[in-house]
Amino acid sequence: MYASIVGLRASLPAYKASLVLSDLYRSYDMQRQAHLDYVTGKKKAYSPPPGGSMHEAGRAFDLELDQIKKLGLPAFWPIARSFNLVPIIKSPDMSLSEAWHFDCRGSHDLVYDYYNAGNGTNFESAYRAMAASAIVSTGQKVDDLGPDPRTGYIQSGLIRLGQKIGNMDGAIGPKSRHALAGFNIDPALPLDAIVVEIERLLQKQFPKEYFTHSPSTLETDIPTHLLASTMLSNVVSAFAASPAFAASYVPPAASRKVLGGISQLVAQAKVINQAFKLPPRMLATLPGKELYLDSELQLDTDGWANGRGKGDIYWQPDTTLRYRDAKKTSIDSNRVPYFVLPLPESWPTQFGISLGDYAAVVYKDELSFAVFADRGPKTKIGEGSIELMRKLGEERLRSNGTVINAGMGPNVITIVFPGSGKPEHRASEATLLQSMAGEGTKRFKALGGVLPS
Ligand SMILES: [Zn+2]
Numbered sequence: 483m484y485a486s487i488v489g490l491r492a493s494l495p496a497y498k499a500s501l502v503l504s505d506l507y508r509s510y511d512m513q514r515q516a517h518l519d520y521v522t523g524k525k526k527a528y529s530p531p532p533g534g535s536m537h538e539a540g541r542a543f544d545l546e547l548d549q550i551k552k553l554g555l556p557a558f559w560p561i562a563r564s565f566n567l568v569p570i571i572k573s574p575d576m577s578l579s580e581a582w583h584f585d586c587r588g589s590h591d592l593v594y595d596y597y598n599a600g601n602g603t604n605f606e607s608a609y610r611a612m613a614a615s616a617i618v619s620t621g622q623k624v625d626d627l628g629p630d631p632r633t634g635y636i637q638s639g640l641i642r643l644g645q646k647i648g649n650m651d652g653a654i655g656p657k658s659r660h661a662l663a664g665f666n667i668d669p670a671l672p673l674d675a676i677v678v679e680i681e682r683l684l685q686k687q688f689p690k691e692y693f694t695h696s697p698s699t700l701e702t703d704i705p706t707h708l709l710a711s712t713m714l715s716n717v718v719s720a721f722a723a724s725p726a727f728a729a730s731y732v733p734p735a736a737s738r739k740v741l742g743g744i745s746q747l748v749a750q751a752k753v754i755n756q757a758f759k760l761p762p763r764m765l766a767t768l769p770g771k772e773l774y775l776d777s778e779l780q781l782d783t784d785g786w787a788n789g790r791g792k793g794d795i796y797w798q799p800d801t802t803l804r805y806r807d808a809k810k811t812s813i814d815s816n817r818v819p820y821f822v823l824p825l826p827e828s829w830p831t832q833f834g835i836s837l838g839d840y841a842a843v844v845y846k847d848e849l850s851f852a853v854f855a856d857r858g859p860k861t862k863i864g865e866g867s868i869e870l871m872r873k874l875g876e877e878r879l880r881s882n883g884t885v886i887n888a889g890m891g892p893n894v895i896t897i898v899f900p901g902s903g904k905p906e907h908r909a910s911e912a913t914l915l916q917s918m919a920g921e922g923t924k925r926f927k928a929l930g931g932v933l934p935s
Contacts, residue, residue, distance in 0.1 A: 483541055483586040485690075486565040493561060499553040504582070505544040508537040510622055527579055530610070533624040536585045539616030542570075544582045555581060589642045589688045590616040593650070596641050604649040611650060615641070628652030632673045636662075639680035643687060666793040666887045675888050678760075682780065685759070685859075686796065692759060692861065731764045733776070734893040736846040743930020744897070748774060758824075759861045763892065772929065773833050773898040777864030778891035779845075779871065781878055782822050784856055785812035786868060793884040803837045803855040806908050813855040815867035816879070818911060819843070819918075820855035821896055822865035829860065830898075838903030840918050842926040844895040845874040849934050851922030852896075853903065853914060864894065899925045 491501040508516065516529035529535070536542035550558050555574035562569070567584040575581060587594065593615040597608035605611035605626065614624040615638035618631040627634030627650065634652040641650060645661035659669035667679045685692045733745050751766035751774055758765075762777035783794045785801035801820070804810040813820050821841055823830045830836065839854045843866065850873030858865050868878050868885070876890045902925060907917035923933065 486567050486586045487543070490562060490565045490567060497553045497557070497561070499550040499558070502546040502549045503543045504546055505537065507540040508535065510538065513538050533617065533626055534610045534613050536613050536616055538622060539613065539620050541588065541590070541616050542583060542585045545584070547576055547582050587612065588691050589684070592642045593638060601646055602649045604651055615650065632677050636676055636680050639684050643683055666885065668886055668888065671888060678778070678889055679887055733895065737844045737893065737895060740844050740847055740849050740932055740934055741895070742932035747930065758863045760864065762863055765863065767833060770929065771834060771900055773835060775863065775896040777894060777896070778889050779894040780862070780865040780889040781871065781887060782856055782858070782865045782867055783815045783885055786815040788883070789815070794887055801856045803853070805910060805914070806905060807910065813853065814911070815869065817869055818855070818867060818914065819850050819852040819870035819873050820867040821852045821870065822856045822858040823854055824863050825857050825860045827857070830854070834900035835898055836903065838905070838908060839898060839900060840902040840922045840925070841896050841898040842922055842931060843870060843874060845890065845893070847934055848874045850874055851918045853918055854898065897929070
């Protein structure tokens with residue numbers, strides 16, 4: 483939506499027109515008021531009750547038709563469409579009601595198609611089903627989908643990922659559970675964990691919907707309420723504990739014993755500006771230049787030698803970091819605790835961190851050392867290997883060898899030591915594990931950390 487508005491705005495002067503918006507985002511309460519105003523005759527244009535408008539998802543705008551009058555609607559429509567903005571009326575006639583309203587349907591269009599094809603029957607129109615899907619995806623409730631938007635969001639995600647689950651009704655029944663299992667998501671996981679996994683699949687499937695080219699301009703260009711409703715991985719940030727970027731950050735109580743003196747260093751840490759989609763609770767550099775991250779930990783199975791067909795559709799045989807053997811063997815996710823840092827390559831190097839450097843990773847009272855072995859999407863931070871999660875107390879392989887696609891946390895603390903890895907450490911897995919333990923222990927203790935007994 484952001485990219486659509488900015489792109490359209492920039493292109494219009496060439497046609498001697500300009501984009502002036504009279505309405506954009508409406509909350510549940512704002513939409514209810516608009517509907518009441520319509521019902522009581524205060525407002526002439528039709529406003530549906532809450533749950534049926536793309537405005538509630540930050541995916542619709544109303545524009546000032548006067549500003550595009552000379553260009554004309556028939557010429558404006560294809561321009562708007564080239565920015566994925568579609569009109570809500572059927573013919574480009576300025577005199578029609580709602581001629582001013584355009585939607586950015588995004589992947590929610592798939593929910594429209596799904597209902598249009600008769601796969602679900604509980605909404606009065608395919609449009610209203612699509613709007614409900616878009617709204618719960620911002621973390622806002624839709625009455626038709628029950629009091630908790632997470633269940634509707636999970637179903638909306640399953641439909642957009644191509645699953646047939648019958649009605650999207652906010653009740654996770656056998657069909658939804660079956661579809662989750664098909665993605666290797668354990669339906670018995672807590673709702674938040676399922677939301678995170680669905681979110682991960684959606685981000686992979688619809689990257690344009692989540693990632694824009696200039697995240698640094700977002701805060702200044704767009705009001706916060708709209709930003710929250712359109713750009714972020716909304717559901718997760720809406721439900722998870724809110725990130726604390728301020729000096730008020732306190733390390734998790736469950737980890738304070740292991741962190742020891744590091745807790746005091748955190749108070750002097752320099753907070754790093756960032757716009758990650760699953761915002762870490764804290765991202766900063768400590769006075770000694772170590773990188774300090776308090777985040778969720780997503781699972782990366784890359785490099786797992788037996789990983790093919792074991793249930794992670796994103797599994798790849800190779801990691802970015804390799805051993806220095808003739809075959810350039812990858813680092814095995816199931817055998818070596820490793821962590822991932824985001825692309826581009828310049829992101830870690832700005833902190834003096836190179837592939838092969840070590841980190842201490844703390845979760846509750848567990849400690850594991852880990853090696854920087856893989857790079858991830860530039861919009862995400864907080865990812866680690868199967869063996870890292872195992873060392874932190876959470877097993878991700880079932881007894882039959884398939885993987886449970888679930889992250890862990892929040893409150894996983896990763897402290898990266900710049901310059902701690904050396905090429906000679908990577909002669910083999912054995913030398914890497916030994917060097918990791920040696921360097922990690924030395925640096926963690928020097929920083930004030932306490933090895934668990
Ligand atoms: Zn409108």
